[in-house]
Structures are given as C-alpha cells and as structure tokens.
C-alpha cells in the first residue's frame with residue numbers, strides 16, 4: 001500500500017504505519033474515496049500532513065474498533081481538533097480531556113498526549129516548539145474538574161510563564177516533572 005498523497009514521510013512509505021498497517025480498517029467513502037487523501041498521514045480536519053510514526057504526539061489517531069471489528073484509524077492534528085472544539089474539555093459533548101472523531105464519533109482519551117507533550121521538553125530545545133507543546137497540553141486540560149489535572153494545569157501555566165520570561169527549557173522541564181505527570185493525572 002502506498003501513500004495517495006505522495007508524502008515521502010508517510011508511515012506507509014517509511015514502514016512505520018500505525019494505522020493502515022493493522023488489519024481491517026473501516027471502509028470510508030467520505031475522505032478516503034478522494035484520490036489524493038491518505039488516511040495515514042493527512043488530518044481529517046484541515047487536510048494537511050501530520051507527522052507519522054511512534055513519536056507523533058502532536059496529532060491524535062482514532063483507534064476505535066467499530067462494528068465488524070475494523071479500526072477507524074482516521075487522525076487529526078491536536079491543534080485542529082482543539083480549534084474545531086472536537087478535543088479538550090467540552091461539556092456539551094461530554095468530553096473531558098478527550099477527542100471525538102469526526103468520522104466515527106468515538107472518543108479517545110488524551111491524557112497520554114498531555115504526558116508526551118510535557119515530556120517533549122526533555123529534547124525540544126526550541127523555545128517556540130516548547131511553547132506550542134505546552135499550550136496544546138494546557139488547552140487539552142483547560143476546564144477539567146479532575147483534581148490531578150487541575151494541579152497539572154497550574155504547573156503548565158507557571159511553565160508557560162517561565163518560557164515567556166526566558167527561563168531555560170531544562171528548568172521548565174524540571175518544574176513540570178517534580179512529580180510524575182502520569183501519576184498526577186491518573
């Protein structure tokens with residue numbers, strides 16, 4: 001199987017496909033019937049390229065198993081999902097740090113994404129990327145009533161302030177990981 005969007009970094013081309021590599025994906029006659037659309041590497045909300053592979057935490061993929069046992073496997077940029085009000089804490093949809101897939105309406109928990117976004121500060125040295133990743137994590141948790149996430153939210157707010165004030169990313173990372181975010185969020 002090859003990438004219909006001709007993206008050389010697509011998981012289908014690099015062999016890192018997490019979605020279409022699994023057997024049995026949901027038949028889709030909406031986006032996937034388009035000749036240039038690739039379910040593996042394009043965002044269903046903006047149609048632009050997403051990073052593929054195991055380290056891609058800036059996008060979310062729906063691994064819901066649908067009737068018939070197939071996987072949905074459509075994905076979206078987290079920023080697009082947040083902008084479209086399809087991710088984060090959205091009371092009207094009953095979402096709490098979750099993403100709802102436009103294609104199949106199933107939810108995906110985003111706590112793992114928050115953890116990986118915060119973890120990214122360990123190897124991200126660019127201030128802009130650090131700020132973008134922190135902002136995304138912040139937006140996923142904003143408005144939640146879960147105790148752990150509220151504590152983490154305050155930390156992320158302080159972390160963003162530190163980044164703005166020119167602190168070393170290493171110090172920002174240390175602040176965020178004084179306690180393991182995974183334990184805090186649990």
Ligand SMILES: [Zn+2]
Pocket residue numbers: 003004005006007010011012038039040041042
């Ligand atoms: Zn592709």
Ligand SMILES: [Zn+2]
Pocket residue numbers: 028029030031032033039074103
């Ligand atoms: Zn599709």
Ligand SMILES: [Zn+2]
Pocket residue numbers: 043044045046047048076077080
């Ligand atoms: Zn997008």
Ligand SMILES: [Zn+2]
Pocket residue numbers: 062063064072073074101102103104105106
């Ligand atoms: Zn889905």
